[in-house]
Amino acid sequence: MDGGTSFVTRRVVLGAAQTVAVVLLVFVLTEALPGDAAVALAGDQPDPARVAAIREAMDLDRPAYERLTDWATGLLHGDFGTSLTSGRPVTRYIADGFGPTLTLAALTLALLVPLGFGLGVLAARHEGGLVDRLVSSVTLAVYAVPEFALGVLLVTVLALKLAWLPPTAVGHGTDLLAHPAVLVLPVLVLLSRPVCSLSRLVRAGMVDALASPYVAHARRCGVPGARVRYAHALPNALAPAVQQLARTVDWLLCGVIVVEALFVIPGLGTVLLNAVAERDVPVVQGLAVVFGVLTVLLNLGADLVAHRLTPRAGVAA
């Protein structure tokens, strides 16, 4: 138990340090980008006087460390600061964008787990057989298609040619659950690649486990096949899969950027993209904190689960 607690503490401290590092890195990198918010906003009218005025209005003429300190101090009070371009609070950006992204990620995950594990187990059961080869080749093929291309393809065929589904979520704003049809294509695109990687991982783990001496022993003892597969073999395939799943969730938050652009879903990805283009540093920083904390929490959770499943293996994060 002691080992478990100190493991958790270590992971939490590490996670907090990682979040701070991410935020600092984001700040430094955003500062290092050519041009600042004033230049980006001035666009094709880079009248030097106007740029200077914008810079002053945004407080960009103050040194970087001062802005960082102010922002970090605010953060400790739960204040994410205000957007440079609109003056609206960053928390509102995050709150507004969070809903759609969370909806997409949650739906994808809800479908991903049964699908990924199901396909993996299915393929492992028929190792080397037709089903295995079919599942393997299809997952490999789908995995090779970038989301953007897949999205365009699905829109063209399913939405525009067959007219089964709406091509985008334009005009529905954040109220996506009220129009479930608009979610089908985005979730399909988001699902496509993680399902492939997850099912292949589960398959590999299962194949290994099924070939292991303890499974052979369980079989010799007359344990029924299904029990061997799900109670004895699957947990061993689970640990790497859970960690993969955690990484998939990070990835979902990024993959979502492409999907949001393609299907016009105003989530965090869209907010981030615009904020970077506008050099809207407080918004980028706020999102970095959110993404950082999420990633740390998810990986922490995954490590804890993996830690439980394979206590002896130790956990390399």
Next chain:
Amino acid sequence: MNDERFPGLRRRGFLAATTGAATALALTGCGGSGETATSDGAPRRGGRLRAAFAGGGASETLDPHLASLFADAARAKALFDKLADYGADLSARPRLAERWESNKTLDRWQVTLRKAAFHDEKPVTAEDVLYSYRRIADPKQAFRAKASLEPIDLDASRATGERTIEFVLKRPTAEFPNVLAAFGAYVVPENATEFDDRPIGSGPFRFVSFAPGRSAVFRRFDDHWDGAPLLDEIEFVVANEESARVSALLGGQVEYAHELNPTTARAHEGGGQIEIVRLRNSAMQAFCMKTDRAPFDDKRVREAFFLIADRQELVDGALSGAGEVGNDLFGKGYEYYAADLPQRTQDLDRARALLKQAGAENLKVTLDTSAVAAGFTEAAGIFRDQAAKAGVTIDVRMGSKDSYWSDILDGGTLCCYRSGAMPVEAHISQRLLTDSTTNATKWRHKDFDALYQQAQSTRDRTERAAVYGRMQRRLYTEGGFLVWGFADWIIGTSRTVRGVERKAPANTLDWARFDRVWLA
């Protein structure tokens, strides 16, 4: 990130510095019915039109003085009015201003407002106009139209009556109506400061709802001075990705999609599914040579570069054919454009001879480009190959698209350039005078400045046109802009949409003008 997925077109890039406006009823009337209505021609009332634009995401605002994107301009135009706006030839047409007249010396202008009301039924007064202009000109702010309003001495200008204003100018300005039509010079009610929550304007539509980066819904304003719109409602939705706008249009989720690619247009033109509208002469495409530094400080080198360009090849390659060739002058088809000058064509022998005379054989030049605007990188590649045939080595250098315009203003020697629609006079005053704030060609000539002042002090239009003609001849022979083309601005509409003006360059009054559009 994702440069290839988000071509520069969508961002702040284009926003022509001045916008404009306005052809009044007459033009729209004939354009609308004659050109676009294919079947049932009679305008019909009712319905909601959904229009998809590339937008600014969660930072968008309805403050009309902050407008900088096309989406901002289209929304501002629906909610607010300007005193004047630009016609298809970029000449100023009266809008809220019923008429204007100047004194003999062109430095005092009397503007009379028409009878118009804001959405809260208060009349539009001279004080509202002065408040709006003073807000834009506030030295502590950086509103886009500030530079355009610079000729006005706002401290000396005053309301002479409920609906009359005397504008006192810092110097004679014959083209003062252009100032009234400037991009972003909207009239808001006196003391208005907050625009995202129930903004009040005098435009053809009134506010219903707004979610930044997502959707803005406006309803018909029945008491608009120019007649109520035909549509019940207009909804602006934001879709930054071109493929998303096209999908939404094809899938019936929107009826109007702004800013389509030439390839999309070709794929659907005449296909019967959607209508493609090409707004000609919307965007000048050029290479910009810095005339104050080697090698372009020698006018023979500049002329050689004019002669190197195969303009048709550039239009075909970089604009996918969606445009017309240019003649090294801004403003094709606009008022005062020097259309009488012969079309320049490629002449490599003469170019080589000029380079030799200038002692610039085996010239090496760096051409700055960036993914900031559609066709920029393609144009750079094509021009590099054309220059190689004249013995000039061009090294193409890719720059950041977010800081491109500011990088090329003073840096480099040769770069890709483009500009949205604005009057020829505004192009000159903003880019070609010694004290112009965005003088990317570093064109600084006292005699040229003097000609501009002369034009601004000339009351007679024909005489003024002659002065502009002289200035443009000079630019044509030895200027710094190698204007190789004018790109179409492409809009897609569903088959039911009628009354979309086809002759209005982007940023003029009839562009994105939804009070004259109807659903059949």
